[in-house]
Amino acid sequence: MLFEVWAPQAQDRVALWLEGTEQEMERDPAREGWWSAEAEAGDGARYGFRLDGGPLLPDPRSRRQPDGPDGTSAVVAPDAYVWRNDGRQGRDLAGAVLYELHLGTYTPEGTLDAAAGRLGELADLGITHVELMPLCPFPGTHGWGYDGVAPWAVHEPYGGPEALKRFVDTAHGLGLSVVLDVVHNHLGPSGNHLPAFGPYLTDTHHTPWGSAINLDAPGSDEVRAYLIGSALAWLRDYRVDGLRLDAVHALADTRALTFLEELSAAVDAFAADVRRPLFLIAESDLCDPRTTTPREEGGLGLHAQWNDDFHHALHTALTGESQGYYADFARAPLAALAKTLGHVFFHDGTYSTFRGRTHGRPVDLVRTPAHRFLGYAQTHDQIGNRALGDRLSASLSPGLLACAAALVLTGPSTPMLFMGEEWGARTPWQFFTEHTDPELAEAVRQGRRREFALSGWAPQDIPDPQDPATRDRSCLDRSERTREPHARLLAWHRELIALRHREPDLLDPDLASVRVAFDEDARWLVFRRGDVRVVVNLGKEPASIPLGGGGTRVARVLASWDAASPPGEDGVLDVAGESCVVLGDG
Template identity: 60%
Template sequence: MTHLSVWAPAAATVDVVSPGAPTRALHPGGRPGWWHLDLESLHHGDDYAFSLDGGPPLPDPRSAWQPTGPDGPSRVYDHDTFTWTDTAWRGRPLPGGVIYELHIGTFTDEGTFDAAIRRLDHLVDLGVTHVELLPVAAFPGRHGWGYDGVCLWAAHEPYGGPDGLKRLVDACHARGLAVILDVVHNHLGPSGNYLPRYGPYFTDRYHTPWGSAVNLDGPGSDEVRAFLVDSALAWLRDFHLDGLRLDAVHELEDRRAVPFLEELSDAVDRLGTTLGKPLFTIAESDLNDPRVVTPRESGGLGIHAQWSDDFHHALHALLTGERQGYYVDFGSMSTLARTLTRVWLHDGRWSSFRGRHHGRPVDTSRMPGHRFLAYLQDHDQVGNRATGDRISALLPPGLLAGAAALVLTSPFTPMLFMGEEWGASTPWQYFTDHTDPALADAVRRGRRAEFAAHGWAERDIPDPQSPDTVRASRLDWSEPLRAPHAALLTWYRTLIRLRRTHPELTDPHLSAVHVTYDEAAGWLMLHRGPFRTALNLADEPATLPMGTANAEVLASWDPATIDRGLAGTTLTLAPRSTAVARLLS
């Protein structure tokens, strides 16, 4: 027997339509606006749709299976039909972890969950602990970043559907890897979104970069919030995921006394208690507000961690010299030192890019560093560039190695973007597969116009709708086996092993982090207990003071030497090189 239920508060009638079966009416009951029906004739694998007031068939908003995409019928999916092998899995906490962000469609040539399984041993050998999947909620077409999802409970069928996602999660857990899923609550895609036909899921009282805002505080918002919370819990419970990354939470318009994010974090914590394993949420937030990751009992929203774009901007601008757009306030060693010790540059300070003061200070005496993610690259910072060029196309190997060392010995939770670990030469470009020709053309023209305003020729901007753009963005798995990529991969493995081996490198106390630097000489040194991560940006060798203690080099990109003289110990680095050293008692 299958239980059908749907929220359609404005409908006078709701029917279920299924091939080869008579139309049956659902009955109102329970909470206002809800309709229900138990059907003995509908089983796992059967297709169905809802009809409101005799209208056209619509997919179930809570469908876990959309075999022909968001515009087609839903298919009954019984989660109990899948056989899990991860019964011994008890989760993996985020503190102390290393995250690897990947996109299923371009991680492999096949672009499927099952193909990704065949590359998991690479991630285990690399030493990462958490795999973060870009969104897999069903969207129209085959290819896309996933941020145009419209079926927030269903795994994208071209990737392998719900069973494929479960196989991937099961395989990750078998290898000791936790799995995080990127979910999008701030908007739905521009095509295939049928939620407005069911109820007031959106409101025109606020507007976002994607149009009308999700209705989190108006009439009917109780059910809208429940829909989003229940969707999040379904990914964690039914697909055995370990955490969720919440996209652009600063675009969630919400003026209720209990914010949606607080409600969500509480629900996730309670589910973790029920399941007996740590579950967590990670926010992408442009607010620079520590209250996002402050525990609820201390007056915060209770999200467990958040991305730290200021650290990325400080590192990227310093290494590349780029100062356009939001990089305008960054680029000096002092700004990088500030983000390493105080999390954000903009913590109430003036933002030239925004034309106003921005952010709030982090109490580094109380807030643990693992609540903030540090990264050299991510899908946005690569894919939103005109040609999707990675930082490996901009920097020499020694500076790439230095950037990796700062990320992986930082006081934050490190995150890598797929292929970064070997300096992938393949770009990661913006691509779509909109089935509506008018929408596809609008996206294509909009992308070209955006970058033409910054001086790019239209012919140089990849066509988002072209299959060639997707193909160009796929990783080349022959690269990590050959020079020069193999050397960088070895370096990443070494750094992650150091982080895992030495507790001082995962010490969460931000107040214990120090940075010394010489802007004119071009060197910077990160202090973590007895460990020193040193980076020389100059074209000449640099000699860095290490104090009076003796020291040893644990890892270096180019040969580095320790000298002890009457004036103390020094570390000498080759031009544009890096090393990790340890003071000896």
Template identity: 65%
Template sequence: MLFEVWAPDAARVTLHLFPDTARAMAPSRVHRGWWQAEAPARDGAHYGFSVDGGPVRPDPRSRRQPDGPGGPSAVVDHDTFRWRHPWRGLPLPGAVLYELHTGTFTAEGTFEAAAARLPHLAALGVTHVELLPVCPFPGTHGWGYDGVAPWAVHEPYGGPEGLKRFVDAAHGHGLGVVLDVVHNHFGPSGNHLAEFGPYLTDRYRTPWGKAVNLDGPGSDEVRAYLIGSALAFLRDYQADGLRLDAVHTLADSRAEHFLAELSDAVDTLGAHTGRPLFLIAESDLNDPRTTAPRTAHGHGVHAQWNDDFHHALHTLLTGESHGYYADFAHAPCTALAKTVTDAFFHDGRYSSFRGRRHGRPVRPGATAVPAHRFLAYAQTHDQVGNRTRGDRLSALVPPGLLACAAALVLLAPGTPLLFMGEEWGARTPWRYFTDHTEPGPAEAVGRGRRRESAAHGRSQDQVPDPQDPAARESSCLDWSEPERAPHARLLEWYRSLTALRHAHPILAHAPLGQAHLDHQGTAGGAPWVLLRNGPLLVAANLSAGRTAEIPLPSAHSALLAAWSPEETGVGGAGVLRLPPESAAVLRRQAREDG
């Protein structure tokens, strides 16, 4: 077997095969800075490298870390796995994504236990399961964003074999799989990359420390390192897409941005495999270049999260106005209407939270931009987990408003994203938790959480200890909830909404600007919103005690679904009578659809 490692400044590199073999590596005659050695090794063999006589370290491109991020690497032969379900992939247009964290989706916290719940997701009507990061991180339990081995899979979840079995099982249920990957930093525990080469740089800083070297000397290999790991998950694990964490923290001044190079590589792999592979970026920039095609000098990422939609909807439902919600609290209906039509609320307007103008318009002039490029959601791991107590929307508003949120998300012009458990209004929180094995990182995380809480106007004394095992245990879903009231009713409502979305595929292909949101605030009676998206009308009465009389744009509208069907009806004058804290979906008659 050929072992290779990039160590451009090393004078000598040694391959260590455990338990007792050491072999000097030779510089590659083809690739500058690379070292090579042939040695007999099979699947599961443990090994590591030492640079210039230093300690034995894991392979930066390790496919498996059986003893955690700092332990020896292990050989993985991907060809030994037998896939049971042939898979041609599922494209992003028309998708309904479901974000889950393997370690808390079930009490067991493994891929195997999560796979046993896949029938629930198939019945729910989602199309893709999006896993929070699965690369190795310290300890057993954590969010996964402190990984240091971006080619490997967290062993307590089930390792490489377990992830393949999960993906294969998902495909067997007709579900695609999206993996959340982190390219903006490496975790502090077990991070020995600097001993091999210039993976990090002091030229920039990130919220997590040194930045990844994407544009300095040696950055060609660093970029190839990250792109190679992304392609490996799409190829070797047959994932359908990747969610890219916090791309706004990728510091890159090169003419071709890292994201453009990555999207080009993914598109090339998709063309080679015949599967519709895609990338979804998390970005705080509100920059249309993120998803604009490379031919239009964009980065070519296929979609991005749209926090503006979330913030407007959250503020409308809860009335919260602290932190970044302040920009939306003044007129949440107007803000939500703006995101429905134009994706970004902040498209160059002033942001009081930032103290400056923010963002750019997505569709200047008559430019047609597919609406599916922008994800719509009422909850995510960030928006729940970054709250001091990890309280979900179900802890903030009554079930009727949860039903309103579901209708506006699932029938929005963007691609819907659900967070695990929201479909039944889970009462379990989802908190920030870590399992750092070293005291330094554990203490730093605690300090960071307290500072973040203070920045949002919350008491630092109320911040739970992320290292407390109870933080993770309390965050595990309670799978007895979906079977009992009031959760069962909400779950059935979600199922009906996903079915309606799939029954109207035109929603998946419409451009931005075709959907509109009408609304009425408290001054004119019961506050309500009416989303017009293709042939569908989505009405939501947000009042706690007043029935809404909502004028419909069509006098001939058929009621398709209602949260309170006995009290909901359309009058002869084309007025929808909608009880408090409820939602309804209607379809304009075919003769008026055009």
């Protein structure tokens, strides 16, 4: 087989180490900085590279790291796995319901195979897409995965590459699509050997994680090709249906043709070749609709983006929190929630006190389909980046959790749940690591304590990321599913998801048709999508809520959480405190 490596940093020689023997590699005269060698190697054979007689290094394009990021690489035979669900056509994001899942805490085992065994629960719930947090290798066994350093490989403790193929195959057999979270904006500090090979990082820009990924400095053509090749490998080799791109606002890129445009063009071309829908979902805090505007219309061409503004508005309306970036939303939380339901971004050219400047750009409601934006009440970030990793269920009543579900699952955006949210899981989801470098482990521990000391937290109250108990506490407790109030919340989520799939008006992509009314003081909100109205009372006291034009035609209760009787002839609906109802016109 052919072994290749881009190693422009090598001065005189590059050697291939394969199962204890070494052979010289030859420069490729047609591709500057590339070296290659032919050698016989079967599935699982260990190999690596030496540059100018230096230490043995893993392959930057390694598909498998059996001993972690610092170990030797292993050959993965491309056709060794026999796919069972070979003819599946997949589905795009229109009409989707996503479920964000962390492999290491979804089950006690923390493996792909264990998670695959639970996928039937998600199919039964009505989930259409499972979004996996990053799977690339990182130090130790347990972590969030955002400090991965081998973006072509699968974390071995999760099961490695074959286990991911089994997971995707199982998901496809159940009618579930798979989205994988990938990180292009930084590389972890431990086990990162890429700088030894070439200019993968640049000091031209700096990020919160240090030197930036080289997307626009000398050598960036090959770095871009490296990342795009990795993205396409997930879609091709593992048959993943889409990618979530972490923090694209942190990509430092001054080139005329941006990396994101180049990546979206490559994914679209591959989707056309294989004749199945493939997509890219951006995490971005720019509030810029051009992120998902098609390239031919002057945008970056990504297919969807997370909408943190909706989350922040909903969170403040539910909890009353006003610290940090919640401050702008907390001044009038129902108004903020109404704006994000009808206009997507709260900051669409408005002043952000958190940033100290004007922020965002309006969405063209006529030309932009609603499914390009993901709406959610909870995510790994919004839970795990809290001091104690506490979920909404730690402080909210079952009624308010039911209201949050109604707003997410019947709203115009593509809905997404975080694992366990569907039953109001009480287990926290905390920040945990397993760094093998003692100095790095202590730096992470102290950094976490300093961060929350600014908000008044005592160091001893912050969970130690390196303590195995922190990860263990974060594992889901499935026994909750059969106990109240969790069982009722699970049934409520199932009912709402089925309603979303069943009612055409809830799948309408027309943002311009969304109508919202609210009362800030009484804490109720009503929004209408076609013939469907969603009525939510976040206040503790019962409320008489006017439904607006055509209220007397409302005859069908489509779903109800302790709401009340149908509306009277005056078009007013009496709704109990902390409850909600979904109505259909007669």
